[in-house]
Amino acid sequence: MSDRDDKGRVATIFDVARLAGVSHQTVSRVLNDLPNVRPATRARVEQAIKQLRYVPSPAARALVTRRTRTLGLIVTGAPDYGPSSTALHFNEAARDARYSVITASMLETDAAVMRSAAELLVRQNVEAIVLIAAQRAALDALDGIELGVPLIAVASEDRGGMHRVWLDQYAGARLAVDHLVSLGHREIRHLGGPPNAMDAAERVRGWSAALAEHGLPAREPLLGDWTPGSGYVHGRVLARDAEMTAVFVSNDQMAIGVMHALAEAGLSVPDDVSIVGFDDIPEAAYVAPPLTTVRQDFDALGRAAMAGVLGVLGDDERLVPEPSVPDLIVRASTSAPSRDRVALTP
Template sequence: MARQGSRSRPPTMADVARLAQVSPQTVSRVLNDYAFIRPDTRDRVLQAIDVLDYRPNQAARTLATSRSRTIGVVATDYLSYGPAAALWGVERAAGEAGYGVSIVSLRESNHRAFTEAMQRLVGQSVEGIVMIAPQDQSTHEVFDAFDNVPVVTLSSFETGEHKPIMLDSAEGSRIATRHLVELGHTVIAHLSGPPRFTVSEERVRGWREVLAETGLAAPEPVVGDWTAESGYLVGRELAADRHVTAVYAANDRMAQGLLLALHEAGRRVPQDVSVVGFDDVPEAAYMIPPLTTVRQDFAALGRRCIEAVLALIGNEPRLEPDPLVPTLVVRESSGPAPR
């Protein structure tokens, strides 16, 4: 574990080989866990590696093997909890599998930006790409254009080969809505995410299904854009409608904005209005009142993404695990319907 001189050329495999009195190839074999190496040779090599503080040059390795041991991630927004947590899970799972993670974020999510991001990653010869970004039809065309690198998407509709690894958003919605139904609510509004995004639509779908099953009327969802601000703004209208006694928000941040709007309108939660969110962000338990919400296991999601890309990289049959089912976390923002 020697310290290197300041900015000196790092040692190469040849240096190690010389010191250990073997050929470079033998060093390479030791590094790659080749089976037939005499134990004492291996030891000599390992010791030389240690003495020189040698670390293999990834670029050379990549060039020689055309395997970069790197996964690319394209994200639109990891300032929000969901994407960030997914990124976290992906990065962690990748690390455990011996892969590094290279990340590119998009400012806008249009065709050109996607293409650019993908090109960038492909140029870094990533072995696979995980998309943590909302998608629509046009982005899928982009994936198709990059058909020599496996792409795994994280929530989107299914087209062609690109099946998404996703949480069962619709099921989460059903759970949330059912909870409100069971509490006796009959007018259950939905504060949805922006249309044309699969996650939004899935959540709308689940909510509609339960209302239909139960024979309740399904009003048009009120549309937000995932931000607390939008939750607050459309929440004010919701707050003004005295018929509404329960709102299921498509994520916790909008729910938070909604809580403020209800508070300002003098409507008590949960006595007058029940609120249920989605995500279980760390702050959910500390909102006023603590938010009932649907918890998603983002870490597991990330793990699955990595499993899926690695499978694709290894040309293994694509595994189709059951979607991850979210769970309901009941806190204080939901209660029996008033009468």
């Protein structure tokens, strides 16, 4: 906590719970001076409150008795395949657990709008809020806010004051690069997503680390906007790169655009250039050639978010599940580099 406190961050009930090694419900019991709290546990909580200089809100005091079986869900950014699929499976998992969900969706991650949405959900008496955050700004907007209910973030980056579930984007990117290296590729380019996208940043990091581990150069990545059109524009640039024999693309939609641009330039996939995408969207298996990609289990991610909710609401100190690693799905868009392309590589 010290690094974040030094920056003036206001402590929340969840910070107190984490420092004391108890659930937020136990902290609320102590705040309300309720029975059934062991003296040693009460002392740890009181010490944590003192250490963090925590000032409880009325909502935090009431947290222990609030049971409405209603959850809030905030989904930010464009309706892309990953976040939309995660939200769908979270709703299914909530229904299976006999919870209802109130959803707030927004294209922009304006801080004031985000906070207003969260406060509106709290006024609807939700027991917890799940945030599906594509951009860093979504976490920034709610970081350190005392909502009085647990906040579970579906996000690639960690924030100390939030519970979190995520898929390991870094490990998935390494799988893609390791596959290309195993085929014999040595000049592997990367088309990444937007700079403010947390998943994209983790995939760049995994691509760069894997290349470094194999002693290969990491050229400056190109950055797109997740759309096929963006992939097509950058694919035309990549088509002029005579040294490149493979491209790891940060999502399947952009990979499809890259493949179209390479075909227009007279280059064959995979004979001249191998392509690996990310996500395994339904169309990936049916493009020509079928796309090698990194499959993310969005069903499991949505259900992990609900498991995290049940963990914090059920006084379960395990809190949230461990992250899962995506799977590499090998199809026909990757092969060993052709001798002609290898000959061009110094």
